[in-house]
Amino acid sequence: MFRDLSRPIETGMPTYPGDPGVTLGPDATHETDGYATSGLRTGTHAGTHVDAPRHTVRDGETIDDREVGSFAFDARLVDLGPLEPREAVGPDALPDPSALDEAVDLLVLRTGWASRWGSERYRDHPYLTAAAAGRCREAGVGVGLDAFGPDPTPTTGDGPESGPPTGGDEPDGTPAHDVLLGGSLPIVENLRGLDGLPDRFRLYAFPLRLRGADGSPVRAVAEWE
Template sequence: MAHRDLTRRVETDMPTYPGDPPVSVAPHATVEADGYRVSAVECGTHAGTHVDAPSHTEPDGRTIDEFPVGTFAFDAKLVDLRGRGPRAAIRPADLPETDAGMLVLRTGWAGRWGDPSYFDHPYLSAAAAEDCAERGYHVATDAASVDPSPSRTDAGTAADPDGVPAHHALLGAERLIVENLTNLDGLPERFELRAYPLRVAGGDGAPVRAVAVAERPRRR
């Protein structure tokens, strides 16, 4: 089996969703001064590559620590959505029918990480999110959110967020959301996505170490 890391590195001042807490990784103890090394990590529950729990948007939604750990190993199908412009809506017709339990949306926006235009990513329309929920799909993306994010460019405020309908549709149906994936190029169409979150008590989400696991191609 081949393993590929799909996780953003956690580091000081990494990009975060507009308004979320900044990330800091700083020395707390050093070998020179203390004889051992410990770092202090400060971040929000949705920093970097993370999973959203239903309680993120749903008043009575389950928290991240209420899900069995096996929930976070997903039979995933990669959906190639590259070539769409800034703030393009992903429609139901853009998504395949599959017996996989998760759709992984490759928008190509992962390559804009660290640039203000990262937040002008394509997003799931409310109808597409409702369709995914009805079909029982969890959803992952290489973008900042499945809904439009607040813009940090001149891409046009008309498509800035008006609520989070895709989050409500998915999380309200207990379909989980994984955001800020990277390194999706070259993956097979079908693989296992393992995205195990930190077990945050009462957490509305948590950072994950996201890993794609797939069969190695056979050599002839």
Template structure:
């Protein structure tokens, strides 16, 4: 069974604060031209997408430098749905990484936050603290999430942030977000990709195959059509 884990690409869809808006403008229509063609305008990190190391690291690998097999991963799903807005996902929430099946090379963090997609609350997702991200990086695992990213996302302008929710003493972030993006840096710095803005992780099992193939770009990110395949 194959499950769609991607958000639809539509005009005005949510984007990370400061990123370009998404638009799909008609260029030709069946009524006037006999065929249909549109112009898609978006940032490379719009919607369900993948981050390459070059996204954060000046000397990091770009997407086109990866073998295509790097975008097909065996995931262990980590259930974090009990966590509230801007809660810290600490290292003790992770499974025993040494005991994972040898085939597993990605952790899929399941927060259920995709239900907030399209609302201001989507920015208030739980996030990995540096100690958790570093543990994942040390294990050589990629990360996939149903949130805007592994680090906190800045709140909607004027909205209060619950800074007390960041509970790990080793955390270098605040619940407001931090331009150092320590979780990104740990995982991308280990040469592993990050898949963000997934949806529908409840449809797959605890272990599943994630296929998230990007465009072949000389860049740090690309939208993907992510699917989960039951194992």
């Protein structure tokens, strides 16, 4: 069986605070030109996408540095719900590295936040602590999740540099990203359709071949027997 886990790319879709907005519309039309083409303006981290290490690691690998086969994952679903808005997810919520099958190379974390897509509440997703990201790095597994990312998303300002959005105990910067990407582990963000997936499945998240890019939109597809 196959299931599309991707967000549609469309004009005005939600984007991370400070990222470019997305526009998709006609460039040529059958009525005026006899054929149809469209213009697309998007950031590299719009919609369902994969982060390359270069995203937060200055000298990290870019999207086109990685072999295409590295974007086909043996995934394990981890249901973290129910979670509170902006709840910190610690390492104890994740599988112990010793309990993971060696074939697993991506943990797909279901937070339940996919249902909030398109609303301001989507920014209030739970996030991984640096220690939780460290557990993933110890196990050698990347992370996929149904949220903007593994770090807190600011509710105001232009991005992580604006500081903790609530003034509480949330971390500055992108510590979970840094731990995972610093270990050359993948992060797949803004997944959808995780309800009802089996515990184990194959996840394909092939990026565009963007030269020197720090990330790319993907068509994320789950496959299982």
